Amino acid sequence: MTAAPSGPDALPTATLQDGTHPRPQALRAHWRDLSGPWSFRHDDGGSARWSHGLPEPRTITVPFPPESSASGIDEPGFHPVVWYARTLAQADLDAAGLSPENPRVLLHFGAVDHRATVWIDGALVGEHEGGQTPFTFDVTGHLAGGGEHLLVVRAEDDPHDVSQPRGKQDWQERPHAIWYRRTTGIWQPVWLEAVPDAAVEHLRWTNRDAATTGLTVRFRGAVPEGARVAVALRWTDGDEDLGALETAVPPHARSVDLLVPVARQANGQAEEELLWSPDQPRLIDAVVELRTADGRRLDAVASYFGLRTVAVDRGAFLLNDRPVDVRSVLEQGYWPESHLAAPSPAALRREVELIKALGFNAARIHQKVEDPRFLFWADRLGLLVWGETANAYAFSPLAVQRLVREWVDVVERDASHPSIVTWVPLNESWGVQHVAHEPAQQAYARALAEVTRALDPTRPVVSNDGWEHPGSDIVTVHDYEGDGERLAATYADDAARTRLLAGIGPAGRRILVGGAVDEGQPVMLTEFGGVRYQPDRPHEEGWGYTEAADEDDWIRRITALYDGVRASAFLAGSCWTQLTDTLQETNGLLTADREPKAPIERIRAAILGS
Template identity: 55%
Template sequence: MVPFPPESPASGIGDLGFHRVLWYRRTVKAVDIDSTDHRPGRRLLLHFGAVDYRADIWISGMHVASHEGGHTPFTVEVPDGQAGFDIVVRVEDDPQDLAQPRGKQDWEEKRHVVWYDRTSGIWQPVWLESVPRQHIAHLSWRANVAGASATLSIELAERPKSETRLQLNLSVGDTALADHSVRLTEPRTDVVVPISVLRNGQSLSDYLWSPESPTLVDAVLELSVVGDDPDAVGSYFGIRDVGTEGGSFLLNDRPYDVRAVLAQGYWAESHLAAPGPEALRAEVELIKSLGFTTVRMHQKIEDPRFLYWADRLGLLVWEEMPSTYEFSTTSSARIVAEWTEVVRRDSSHPSVVVWVPFNESWGVQHVATEVPQQDLVRALYHLTKALDPTRLVVSNDGWEHTRSDLLTIHDYENEAARLLASYQDRDAVQRSIDGIASNGRRLLIGTHDERAHTAAAPVVLSEFGGVSIDPPGRDGWGYRLVESHYHLEEHLVGLFAAAHESHGLAGWCYTQLTDTAQETNGLADAQRIPKLPAERIRAIVEGVGFSPPSDEPTYSESNRTHDAAASMPARDG
């Protein structure tokens, strides 16, 4: 059952052992091809959303493609003249190759501590598409609020012939924003489109994207080539800016509090693959219903359909590269190559505001003292800025930062008074980040200029909390164990009050959204049911529900049901 990994129950296999090599085979029939509206003179493309980790593809016995990288898409062209064909896919996913970007997937046979059962093989959708011979192979958008324009970067399948034209139409709802036509002479072109309504500063906010008002610009592109079918593509983008100033994270040039939750994007029945497309929308709705404006996707490059709903419903996203667990020339080359593909894939999503290439020095374990490891971290920071200068980059989330646009700290101090004392104001924060931090790590490393830049950056407590209910007889895991739902609420009230009362932080990120495998420290359980009434969690998260519970209630399954997650969809076929 694709796209479910063989380790998961949803695949119909559910074997949690090591699967170093996997084979897939499928026969595509003429009726399948007809459903794409394919006809002679066009190209038939086979798209793979993500295959972990290394894939080789044969079509009717002919080897047509190889791809390395378990979290990024690739496309294969089906050879001409195929009325029907066999697809064979060989996947290599060595669970003990520590130079392979793997994130939270365990390298031991049985999951342990904070690592989970593996997701091997095809874990995102596979689909066919029929396109003209000359077509739009890739596009991305970059809005310029101050310049009242948007730049379209477009790549064609081949070098254009004479009289290749692109027609662009931009609109918001029923309001037309721009009609633009350009002749294309190169296979890669940047097209700057003026958007005159952005020049009116008094109505500018009507067109800006934010979690509170996720306005999207719809784009229709038509590529016209003499003697060939036109290629029509629908797209969209958001108009927004992100930046920093005076210790604050800025959204659309205004201070914006980072009110985030850490999410693993993991389901018991399907692992890193979503159990169905509706589950990705439900995840965004759950996060928003609990009062968060931001999600930090932890050690996972999430399905693009999740980012679509984050764009459309209004949720800020921190996107984080899954880590390797060794430092070597092989691991360095792999992470640079795959991270480049990640930024390319997701650079048009307005929801994505922060890139995170490293987390807690995983894969660069001696970055504090080893210059080559520092060089890799700073190289990824600068590479990311070169690929996308419009977003913030956190060089190494949690500690041991070289140059970084945000200074992020992981602190699981669970006594509210102590937590507040560490971040109450900028002076307290400065004392916390000088030298060795409370987590036993240095926060600032690298050159004098790098340290100075990062020390002046806004500070985000990007992991805190991690509270787990652990009644007698249950074997739960968390950074703090409490006995009941009542004690969970009491503890959350104190922790979030401390976070809100801090004047030294630009924001924070609570660990975590849902229980995940042996980590039972979610605000919701593994079935996405909140452990307290959703409205109560929302009040605590938003800072309006800090009164402790007056007595010990019993939270039943019925009053913990969350509408967006209560009817989890059936799995994909």
């Protein structure tokens, strides 16, 4: 058996990473971030052929969308096709870890909205459709001969195509109502990584119970006969090795499944010490190695997971088999200077810290698939996350195909994060506007939920957040009643619950549709509040569901609405709208620049009732 590399070739400790790596649960010793200045051109006619280079280019800062000021372009109008170009130098390949042991060069894209085509030196590398999910090309064959190579990317994102999963990206030229400026093209990191001929491609951690996790290891390249996978576990924060195991890779296998027991969890009286939760976000480091039959190390990645279970039972949301009051905030994940892209990796950590400082234990990511680095900090710092996706606005065969394909990739990308505790493929009947009475739309919404359960049976699924549920594990309701006493009456007791689920709910929407019945699921108020308050701009136009006159009035309104929620005999959780002001929406607890609108202690006390 070969010794693990040391020095600059040593694997990082995944739980101690700094939050900059675009793929936080599969780290190697080397990678090269290609963020920074690229050449850029709009192509409004969509007919340009610039695969060999861009004429008279401008400079854009990747990965910020060209509509944003952070990109240096700052042109938010309609531009359906954009082009990027960047030189790949030998220094980039060296930094990515290219060596005789790691001869294959992978080009990774975190996300490009919506359709991407990639060339190197004018030769087509590949294409990808889906604006929220990562994709990778093996570009080794395009980099022969040394020297510099020209990387070119074309991105197409039709602002008028309502069959694309687009979330809150406005179809009008200027933002209106609850819709935001668009995010076109590259909006998550682009990076290089060198790997062996036979390598680990993907890891999937699946919680089984409080003592065991499942692990699927998928391979890239031809795995040699007799190869083995070895896994070593360590609780780094507790300075404790947790065991190791090794298994053979079957001949011709593209992946292998393992059950990974954590031996110390056999002591049931001590098992809670290692379980992940918002109050105790324990993470377990893992090194996963691909080895030859004689023990030689072919590849290794550093990863982590959290031991925890999620379930619903008897009207409660259970984390580690105990009821948890889900105290969530609606997180749009939008920044004024960079739109859906975070302005920096540090901003993602700060976002999680602010959510927790306000008194929340959860965040509902809204109409967006969030950056994996946000999920790392949710894992590390302890924040429950509801994993949602951007929806299309139309119901058509094309819209169905696009969302299903992209959603499958989203679940695959994020299923290993312990912080994600619920999946939400649809919101407020977006893209299924007639799901209350159209059988085809009901079938689609149910199918999305069932596909999600098939991909991941370990988490509850909300089939259509807010109303018109054709088959949800949690019944969620959106209600922007501004009076705390009236809110309390709507959710007071079991009789109120029965009336709510059997009748017409807030916003004039049925709660259960398509033959769905009350099976005792947890009920949560997953959007409420939305109180407009602009302390520094009291006379400017803004948008909210109700409006506060001043800071004291704002705090009174928050307190009264939370008192109404706390008075309920059956609500299992809630989600306040929203974390930050976003463009014309001025109903955040924080300004768009992430400054609290009142002393954070006052806001926290209103939320917690203390």
